Amino acid sequence: MLAxxxxxxxxGLLILIGVMFAMYAAVFIVPGNPARAALGPRATQEMIDRxxxxxxxxxxxxxxxxxxxxxxxxxxxxxxxMSNRPVAAEIWEVLPNTLILCIAGLGWATLLAIPLGCLAxxxxxxxxxxxxxxxxxxxxxxxxxxxxxYALLIFAVKLNWLPAIGDGEDGxxxxxxxxxxxxxxAIGFTWVGYLARLxxxxxxxxxxxxxxxxxxxxxxxxxxxxTKYGLRIALIPTLxxxxxSLGGLISSAVFVExxxxxxxxxKLVTSAVxxxxxxxxxxxxxxxxxxxxxxxxxxxxxxARLDPRxxxxxRGA
Amino acid sequence: xxxxxxxxxxxxxxxxxHVQAVRKANxxxxxxxxxxxxxxxxxxKSTLASAITGLLPSSSRILSGxxxxxxxxxxxxxRRAQAAxxxxxxxxxxxxxxxxxxxxxxxxxxxxxxxxxxxxxPMEKLNRAVAMLARVGIPDPALRARAYPHELSGxxxxxxxxxxxxxxxxxxxxxxxxxxALDVTMEAQIIHLFxxxxxxxxxxxxxxxxxxxxxxxxxxxVYVMYQGEVVEGGDVDDIFHRPxxxxxxxxxxxxxxxxxxxxxxxxxxxxxxxxGFLRGSSL
Numbered sequence: 001m002l003a004x005x006x007x008x009x010x011x012g013l014l015i016l017i018g019v020m021f022a023m024y025a026a027v028f029i030v031p032g033n034p035a036r037a038a039l040g041p042r043a044t045q046e047m048i049d050r051x052x053x054x055x056x057x058x059x060x061x062x063x064x065x066x067x068x069x070x071x072x073x074x075x076x077x078x079x080x081x082m083s084n085r086p087v088a089a090e091i092w093e094v095l096p097n098t099l100i101l102c103i104a105g106l107g108w109a110t111l112l113a114i115p116l117g118c119l120a121x122x123x124x125x126x127x128x129x130x131x132x133x134x135x136x137x138x139x140x141x142x143x144x145x146x147x148x149x150y151a152l153l154i155f156a157v158k159l160n161w162l163p164a165i166g167d168g169e170d171g172x173x174x175x176x177x178x179x180x181x182x183x184x185x186a187i188g189f190t191w192v193g194y195l196a197r198l199x200x201x202x203x204x205x206x207x208x209x210x211x212x213x214x215x216x217x218x219x220x221x222x223x224x225x226x227t228k229y230g231l232r233i234a235l236i237p238t239l240x241x242x243x244x245s246l247g248g249l250i251s252s253a254v255f256v257e258x259x260x261x262x263x264x265x266x267k268l269v270t271s272a273v274x275x276x277x278x279x280x281x282x283x284x285x286x287x288x289x290x291x292x293x294x295x296x297x298x299x300x301x302x303x304a305r306l307d308p309r310x311x312x313x314x315r316g317a
Numbered sequence: 318x319x320x321x322x323x324x325x326x327x328x329x330x331x332x333x334x335h336v337q338a339v340r341k342a343n344x345x346x347x348x349x350x351x352x353x354x355x356x357x358x359x360x361x362k363s364t365l366a367s368a369i370t371g372l373l374p375s376s377s378r379i380l381s382g383x384x385x386x387x388x389x390x391x392x393x394x395x396r397r398a399q400a401a402x403x404x405x406x407x408x409x410x411x412x413x414x415x416x417x418x419x420x421x422x423x424x425x426x427x428x429x430x431x432x433x434x435x436x437x438x439p440m441e442k443l444n445r446a447v448a449m450l451a452r453v454g455i456p457d458p459a460l461r462a463r464a465y466p467h468e469l470s471g472x473x474x475x476x477x478x479x480x481x482x483x484x485x486x487x488x489x490x491x492x493x494x495x496x497x498a499l500d501v502t503m504e505a506q507i508i509h510l511f512x513x514x515x516x517x518x519x520x521x522x523x524x525x526x527x528x529x530x531x532x533x534x535x536x537x538x539v540y541v542m543y544q545g546e547v548v549e550g551g552d553v554d555d556i557f558h559r560p561x562x563x564x565x566x567x568x569x570x571x572x573x574x575x576x577x578x579x580x581x582x583x584x585x586x587x588x589x590x591x592x593g594f595l596r597g598s599s600l
Contacts, residue, residue: 210416214478217370217411218431218485219404228430229419307421308465 001304001311008300012293017069019289023282024065033057037276038081055081055279068282077283082275087283091265095287097167098257098264102249104180105187106242113192114238117199118226121207132196139193145255148186152259155182165261183260187253191245198241202234236303243299247292320388321345322521323369323489328382328392330364330373338364338377340545346489351515351522353532353553355568356542363412365542366493366525368392370407371399387488405434408482412494414474418466424450424477425462431481449480453510472503479510488520495524496531508534529572533557541565563590 027034035051036043052058056067071078077087120132156164162182169175206212207230215225254266265284272280304311323346330339339361346352356362367373369384371391384392386406391399411417418427428446429439437445443462450458453476466474475495482490495511496504508531515522515535524535532539532553540550541562549562560566567586569575576584 210411210413211419213372214409214411214417214481215419215427215430217372217403217409218481219400219434220430221433224430224433229422232421233419309420309467312467 004304005297005301008297012297015293016286016289019286020069020072021065023285024061024068027057027278027282028061034081034276034278051081072286077286078279080280081277087279090268090280091284091287094263094265094268097262098250098253098266101180101183101187101256101262101264102246102253104184105253106191106246106249107188108184109188109191110195110242113195114199114231114235116192116196117203118231120196120200121203121230122222122226124204132200136193136196136200139189139191140197141193142189144186144190145259147189148183148256148259151182151186167262179260179262183256183262186256186259187249194245195238195241198238199234202237203230206230206233232306236307239303239306240299243295244292247288247295250291251288322348322387323523324385325365325369326382326385328365328368328384329380330361330368330377331380332374332377337380337545339368341382342542342545342547344540344547344550346521346523348488348521349519350537351511351524351535353536353539354523354525354542355527355529355532355539357527357568360542361545362525362527362542363493366409366491366523369489369491369523370403370409372403404431404485406487407489407491408485408487410475410478410482410490410492410495413498414471414478415466415498417478418474420466423463423465424469428462428477428481428484432484435485446480446484449484450477453477453480453483453514454506455480470503471499472506475499475503475507476510479507479514483514483518486520489523490518490520491523491525493525494527496528497526504528504531511535529557529569530574541568 033048033052035048035055035057039047039051056064059067068078075088077091079085080087080090083090116132116135120129123129152164155162163175163179164182167176167179203226207226212225212229215229216222220229251266251269253264254270256262257264257267258270265288269281269284271277272284323344325342325344328339328342329337331337342361342365344352344354344365354362354365364373364377368379369386373379379392382392383390386402389398391402418424425443425446428449429442432442432445435442447458447462450461455461455473455476461469461473461477466477469477475498479492479495482492492511496507499507511522511524512535522535524531526532536553538551539553539556540547541556541564542548543562543564549556549560549565556565557569560569564586567590571584571586573583
């Protein structure tokens, strides 16, 4: 298990190094000089040359990657070209916001989807199953920027129940929670359908297995068969999906962040891309990749804890 | 004569409304006797066994006839009564020990859950389970109770399955192909275990199998099923030595142990013979 963990972490680090190479390659391929973009149209060639040197953009590709790598190891993600502040500090300011948003969004979706999926299996073929699958397909079909805009229109503008923009007052938990509700609703909406369908499908698989019949033959109560004998196996694929989707959400939450004017890493990256603010883009992409990689490793380890068969397979690995 | 423990009368079961898996089957099991139910694949023997516990797949249903347990009809209206018998009066040992235990729970945990109809605290149930594991010949039972199913061999798991069934002290033990998934050495051990257990187990045993050797070793009486019909039933000695139904005769002729002369191919039941069997049975 320990050997497996170390192996997975090593693999994760390799992925991160690969991402660094790819990002610097992208800077070389994409047209436009970051220094010129940063200084604006009235900058002289001298100013541009000086900033290019300062940013290290005149160095060969390998040297640039090496410098970036060495800086990252010391926790330095570079300096924001626009604001002259350290990129690490800027990311650190907005990252918790995004994380809370994504966890809250996926959280409510999961809490709703697991019972919905189980219910559909228990009442398979009945109207309950059909309603559940209608809800699933409905929520999957609606992209979250649409949900976000309509949620904003209905609950913030028309009914005026919840704040429309921002992330709440500093230090005021209640207002922060209120500001979180609509964006989290919009983010989680699509996932209700995905997760419920996945839970339903894997539950159907598991409930058809012979060991479920054994448990029934011994008169184990049906609720216990579902929760203890079925769900524990059925949740394994759901967990992998959750880890990957949380990683993906952190970057794709940007639509919701823009609509609700919430500070977040997605919003940070999009504005940085528009301004060719390369240090910010690279730092943010690296952090998002690191989170993604960490989540997948965490999910794999958690699955190994839940399934003794996988645990034993890793013991040999 | 006393009331039989289990009496199946003219039972007909169909699948999806057009395949009759069991047709007008009659079968009896008495307390203290072991009854074999033999037949080839698809003859309906497993469907019949599932019907006794009320665990038929949802695509099938009982068309006519009934099943009585201790004189009380358990099919039809009162499904709850039938469900209440499972894991209490009736216990089952399933065919494939590889898949009949939950892979993510320990053997001990499952044996405790399986005693859900029995009184006692979880700790008492675990102790009972460990004692029963020892009883069915599992070495180091306390350690094995903490093991996951995949950590045990097939024979060991089948012993656990038998232990699970005996734990609830059922009046009727149904073993659905208990040795089919095992190799011959394991099979001999499990048959030996059943013989040994029979000495102090007072209930009835119904063994579903396609293996005539198992029946000869273990059973007092045997029923032969063919294409959904119980074509013949009686004492094991009678059936084995004086089979009346042509299918039984043909089946026994296929037993390699009965071949006395050197032959280049094993005997099989031909299609023309098959066509004759059912006409013979309707006489």
